[in-house]
Amino acid sequence: MVATGVLIAGCKEVASPVDSGPSGSAVATAGDGRAVNPLNNPDGTKPGLGAITSAADMVKARSLIEKVATKGRGPKTGYERSEFGYAWMDSAPGGIPFARNGCDSRNDLLKRDGEKVRFRAGSDCVVASMTLHDPYTGKTIEWIKSHATTVQIDHVMPLSYDWQMGAARWTKDKREDIANDPLNLIPVDGPTNGAKSDSGPATWLPPNKQIRCSYVVRFAQVSLKYDLPVTVPDKRMMLTQCGG
16 A cells, blocks of 8 residues: 655655545544643643633743743754654654554544544544544544545644754654654644644744644643753744733
């Protein structure tokens, strides 16, 4: 079977093999109303990216972002998607959620965030169709595997950005972890993700303004978990999105 290559978040996503359409059993999974506020989802295992709306949560969001260190963006020299392992591996070594569960990280994320998920016949892993409530655009996407690239898995903190902010000096194991960590991964509208490329928050934010604070909180959560700084303009923009 042939895998299709897709450009996402400044790196190549290798999609799962294409099927002709949905089959297999349906399962009830995340709908838009179940999207979780990232402040209540610190490990990224719960579905979606719920809006942060209350004044108290805005204060918590700014407090979290304030902890993020800053530095200038380094050179991209030497960056290759392969430096972070193959996409989408199930064998990330650092004990991240969903790793080594017998299902690759792309399908794990489709199952986490999709609604009315159907699997490929004979599989409880490979997603053949689903409904996605895309947080970045606010659109509802009826996705089938034969049109795989309409939904892409975004690295919230892009891998090229990670490389330039310090991951170039990491071990391969740590790079594989951040590339497959559900905290750093969100299924979203494909073209919108392509427009993001490897941008930080100062130069790209989701078109859906309602979840921009949530998006930058997730960016901060990844930054803090992996001890990666952001640029000064990015941190400034992150605080602004949460009322700072």
